[in-house]
Each structure stands twice: as structure tokens, then as C-alpha cells.
Amino acid sequence: MKSRAGRNTPYTKPAEKSSTMKHYTIACIVGSIRKASLNRKLADALTVIAPGDFSFSHIRIDDLPLYSEDNELNPGEAVRRLKAEIGAADGLLFVTPEYNRSLPGVLKNAIDHASRPYGQSVWKGKPAGVIGISPGAIGTALAQQHLRNILSFLDVPALGQPEAFIQSKDGLFNEDGSFGEASRQFMQGWMDRFVSWVKLHADGISAK
Ligand code: FNR
Numbered sequence: 001m002k003s004r005a006g007r008n009t010p011y012t013k014p015a016e017k018s019s020t021m022k023h024y025t026i027a028c029i030v031g032s033i034r035k036a037s038l039n040r041k042l043a044d045a046l047t048v049i050a051p052g053d054f055s056f057s058h059i060r061i062d063d064l065p066l067y068s069e070d071n072e073l074n075p076g077e078a079v080r081r082l083k084a085e086i087g088a089a090d091g092l093l094f095v096t097p098e099y100n101r102s103l104p105g106v107l108k109n110a111i112d113h114a115s116r117p118y119g120q121s122v123w124k125g126k127p128a129g130v131i132g133i134s135p136g137a138i139g140t141a142l143a144q145q146h147l148r149n150i151l152s153f154l155d156v157p158a159l160g161q162p163e164a165f166i167q168s169k170d171g172l173f174n175e176d177g178s179f180g181e182a183s184r185q186f187m188q189g190w191m192d193r194f195v196s197w198v199k200l201h202a203d204g205i206s207a208k
Helices: 038-048 077-088 105-114 141-153 181-203
Strands: 024-030 054-058 091-095 128-134 165-167
Touching: 024 038, 024 077, 024 181, 038 054, 038 091, 038 128, 038 181, 077 105, 091 181, 105 141, 128 141, 128 181
Parallel strands: 024 054, 024 091, 091 128, 128 165
Antiparallel strands: none
């Protein structure tokens, strides 16, 4: 794997691109804003195993102001950008750490921004995948469950299976950031289901 998606960088596998192919754009929202984030690494590795008709944009959330209802009717540039990027996407990929047995505040802040003003949420109906990685044994299970509660309220259909509670271990990633031998099959299976889920909602194509 030589090429990896960076912040706000669309990634497509050039070799598999075809002008006649329908293309699906996925907004990838990573719930960590730290530079060496394991979750960003997971997100990057996932984008590489996606099929050529899927491209991913990393959604920037680190420059969003703290949400306040006072500013809702006069949102700043970062909030407008966030809403436009989510609104334009065919699907959503949430890759989140667990903070104190829930999702990080930065992710909740972004979700709140894009859900308002009332009646103008851009989340509604976007098919989503939820996944996360932590050094801890439960691999973000509780953060993901809290996130699913929020997505359910926002009318975001989230892929239920396979669940992917990833624990950071030796061998999960190769040196170049791609998935290691032990994890590749599971991750590819997860990606295949996510792709089917997005297509099911975008086109009514049957999920595998
Ligand atoms: C954590 N971490 C953590 N891990 C976990 O499995 N369950 C938890 O509840 C928490 N809680 C928690 C709170 C806070 C404030 C921090 C900073 C960290 C550890 C966390 O999983 C670890 O730092 C990950 O590496 C964070 O994800 P990124 O930044 O590597 O993507």
C-alpha cells in the first residue's frame, strides 16, 4: 500500500476506476484528532481495501467550535464545510476511539453541529459503518454502542453486523500501515458488508 488518504483527501484506487461505474463517496469521520491516532490509522487502512467505486473523504473536525445554540443560525466556515461534506456523501464511516466508556467529545461535537438547526440535519438517511480501535480489551464496544444510540435518533441506518471491536495488537498492521495477515480477512469481510450496506441504501441493491 503506497497511497493513503490524508485529511480531507479523497482516495480512490485508480486501477479500478471506470467512467461507466457508479461512484460512491463516503465521509470518513475519525473520533480522534491526535496526530498518531490509531483510529486514523485504521480508517486509512480501511480506505485502501475498499473497492474502486468507493472513495473516502476524511472529514475535518478539529477546527470546529464548541457547539452552542447561540451560533446555530450564523454558523462559521468550519461548520458550513462540515455540513456540506456530510450532505454530499453517499455514506458515512465512523472510526472512533472510546473515551471513558463513551465516544470522544470532539466526535459528539461534530455530530451535534451537523444535526442542527432543528429540521436541517444532514445525517438523516445516510448509511453508516461504525468501527473503532483501542488498546483496551473491549475495543471501543461501549463507545460504538453510545454512538449507535445517537445515530438511531438521527435516522442514520448503521450496519449492525459484523461488529468490529478492534483491539490494537502486534500484527494488526504491517509496517506500511496496511492490515497484517491475521486481520486482513476479517477487515475485508467487514468492508464488503459495509459496501453492500451503502449500496443497499443508495440504490436498493441487495446486501450480501
Ligand atoms: C482513553 N482510552 C480508553 N480506552 C478504552 O478502551 N476505553 C476507555 O474508556 C478509554 N478511555 C479513555 C479516556 C481518555 C480521555 C483517553 C485520552 C484515553 C485509551 C484510548 O483507547 C487510547 O488512548 C486510544 O489510542 C485513543 O485513540 P486514538 O487517539 O489512538 O485514535
